Amino acid sequence: MKTTINYLFIFAALLLFATSCEEKNGAESDDTVPPAPPSNITYEPLYGGARFFFDVPDDEDVLSVEARYTNADGNSFTFSSSYFVDSLDVYGFGDTIAYTVDLYARDRAGNISDLVSVEVTPLESAITRVVESLELKPGFSSFFVDWENELEQSINVYIDFTYTQNGEERSLTSVFSSNLEEDRRFVEDLDLGPDDPVNVKIRVSDIYGNMSEPVDMGTINLLEDMELPKEEWFLPAANDSVGGVPQAFGNENEGRLRYVIDGNIDEGENLNFMHTGGRGRTGDSDDGNMPWNVIIDLGAHYELSRIVTVQRHTNFCGELCRGQYYQSENVGIYEMYIWDDDTEEWVYVSENKIEVPEGLSELEFVKRGRKGDMAYMYPDEPQYTKPTRWFRYRAMKSFNGNYTLDNANCLSEITLYGRKAN
Known part of the structure; x- marks a missing residue:
């Protein structure tokens, strides 16, 4: 009997809730009297x-x-x-x-x-504000555009660029969508050198159908570099120190430290990555995991321009799944250093935070992850480093916990670009 009463109380409460929702939302209302205006x-x-x-x-x-x-x-x-x-x-x-x-x-x-x-009568438009902040800079086989969008409205930035290659003029457009307060976008993989000028014009539109007039950003000449050969690269053993910094431990489970410079990327089943096992700094668990350092002897002196890093994919899902890209166990923030022969010490170059792409499908994550993430040695003013024989990659934080945790255990590949020093 007591159970029956409880059911009746529950039914009555649900009926009362449904009735109040109908009243609130005007369900089946016969009210035709309009309200007063504001x-x-x-x-x-x-x-x-x-x-x-x-x-x-x-x-x-x-x-x-x-x-x-x-x-x-x-x-x-x-x-x-x-x-x-x-x-x-x-x-x-x-x-x-x-x-x-x-x-x-x-x-x-x-x-x-x-x-x-x-x-x-409004103030100047949001896209006008964006246009006034546009800044164009040349990069290595690429160029990039910075802008500010203080209202964080959804905008499209159309980058129209022309150049002449093999006697033929080419006209292309790259379109980028953004709602960030500050943003930077790259037009990459241009097979052009310093002697091939590129003319750039930019248009900005918003979701309300407004489009700015094309802004002539002028002509730029791209910088030129090359992928450094890895045949002569050498990795000190784990916990061996160079300039007072220990080499990382990366040989846990299937991982091997040597895989980060072998020219192959982890595609899941091939298990081509380093793994710190949570003790990456020296291999001794008492020393902790991060920051850990991958120290590379380049085999000769080079001036470095940029880096491409490839993350571990996974070893427990198919080739077309996102796996661990831009998340678990991978490095989200790292620093770069070069060895200065004159001062005989490590010199800080820059820090890079790998942004997590938004709105990608599983397949798009795989394509993006396999391509790797590129960063300039000097991101705001692209240039070469001082000649160096030693490079240091210092893993700082994982993607986890919004880039706050020290549990990045894995890395698949490091590729460097630049030119051989005279």
Whole structure:
């Protein structure tokens, strides 16, 4: 009997909850009376938009206050704020001209109030702000563009570039989507040298249909380097010190330290990676795991330009699965050093954080992971290092815990670029 009563109480509670949800959402409501419109409306101009302030109608059925405008192309955009808020941001204005915005209230039954039309004049558009921040720089067989997007709106950056190769003029466009406050994007793998000028123009668009005029960024000449041969490279043994720094331990389980310079990448079944086993600094567990250092004798003096690192894939899933790329056990942050013969000490070059790609399928993760992640020795001003025979890769943090944990055990391959020193 007691169990039956409990069931009745539960049924009644569920029925009451369902009824309240229907009332809240206006389900099967016969209410046709529109609410009053918002009142005492003022606005503050924003970059590419406006922030409206108002009094919400004193009506318990009001669900939201909305704003709508139509651009010159006839496309309408609607913005909404709940009845708890007394302000509303509207974006997407492409120019500093007057725009008419209609504000109205909507109730739970879907009725809308009379429209209140407000004429606003925004500050310069969001894409204009992006355009003003564009910066173009040459790289090694590539170039890159930096920009700022302080509003963090979704934008597209169109990089139109032309060059002449084998007597034929080529025109190409690379498109990058972003909503980051600051971003840098590369146009890579250009088979061009310092004597092959590249002309670059850039356009920026937003999700509201606004597009900037092409900005002529001028002509640049790319830098040139080559992949360093690995035949003469040498790795000191684990815990052997060079300049007071111990070589990493990487021979746990199937891993071998020598695999990081053998020219082969881990593709799952071949198990081609180093593995620290959680004791990477020296091989002694009392010394901890990270930071651990891979120290390479290059066999000759080189001026270094960039590095490509390849992560461990996995050994427990198929070739077309993401596996461990950009996550478990792999290195997310590392530092680079070169040995200075003059001072007889290690000299810091730069730090690189490998960003986790967003929105990729499993297959796209595999393609990206196998290609490896490239970084310049000097990312903001690409150039060569001082001539050196010794290079040091210092693994700092894993991807785990938002780049805070010391459990990066694996690395598949290190490839260096530059030129032989005179």
